Amino acid sequence: MTDSVRIQEQDFSQDDEIAALKASSKRMGGIATFLGCARDFSEGRDVSEISFEAYGSMALVEMRKLREEAIAKFDLLDARIVHRVATVQAGDNIVFIAAGAAHRGPAFDACRWMIDELKQRVPIWKKEVTPEGESWVTQHP
Amino acid sequence: MIKILFFGPVADRVQTREMDIEYTDGMTLHDVTHKVGMLHPGALSIVSFIAINQEQVHDKQIALNDNDEIAFMAKFSGG
Numbered sequence: 001m002t003d004s005v006r007i008q009e010q011d012f013s014q015d016d017e018i019a020a021l022k023a024s025s026k027r028m029g030g031i032a033t034f035l036g037c038a039r040d041f042s043e044g045r046d047v048s049e050i051s052f053e054a055y056g057s058m059a060l061v062e063m064r065k066l067r068e069e070a071i072a073k074f075d076l077l078d079a080r081i082v083h084r085v086a087t088v089q090a091g092d093n094i095v096f097i098a099a100g101a102a103h104r105g106p107a108f109d110a111c112r113w114m115i116d117e118l119k120q121r122v123p124i125w126k127k128e129v130t131p132e133g134e135s136w137v138t139q140h141p
Numbered sequence: 142m143i144k145i146l147f148f149g150p151v152a153d154r155v156q157t158r159e160m161d162i163e164y165t166d167g168m169t170l171h172d173v174t175h176k177v178g179m180l181h182p183g184a185l186s187i188v189s190f191i192a193i194n195q196e197q198v199h200d201k202q203i204a205l206n207d208n209d210e211i212a213f214m215a216k217f218s219g220g
């Protein structure tokens with residue numbers, strides 16, 4: 001079974017991630033997921049591709065902390081976080097987050113919390129390639 | 142030796158991803174920040190986070206140890 005928290009270049013399978021989450025507990029009654037994917041348009045410009053860079057060792061530590069905190073804060077049964085660090089095209093997957101709880105409420109809340117926290121705390125940067133050139137992205141809401 | 146790491150937009154500004162600074166007794170994060178600022182004027186203006194050994198720090202007076210790894214980072218934009 002793959003690790004619950006990963007940074008990887010290759011794409012991931014949502015089905016595989018959800019199956020791994022479900023396998024962790026039969027008490028899971030609600031799973032909420034977030035899939036972040038690449039857009040072809042940003043801040044009024046066409047975007048042809050997006051490249052990611054990470055401070056890998058710190059990013060992994062922060063993502064593991066984030067998962068542990070989410071499990072404790074929302075009483076989750078399990079959670080998974082996978083982030084790609086690669087050059088991706090429009091429509092490609094970037095990040096996947098899944099929260100599994102006994103009921104839907106905590107699963108929804110935890111999923112939202114994890115992606116919001118990831119954007120604030122995990123040292124990953126994205127650069128958009130546009131017809132006008134390349135530019136690093138400052139935070140998106 | 143202190144290893145300094147730059148990522149993303151900061152690396153673009155300093156035009157390198159890594160540099161070493163000789164460690165001296167009593168060295169603080171402020172000393173290293175000052176040195177980086179002198180070597181790469183303008184780079185620090187986009188630095189929002191500094192980490193020592195993968196742990197974010199806020200106190201510039203923190204004492205360093207030989208072989209510490211210091212990362213200068215712009216605002217994150219993952220996800």
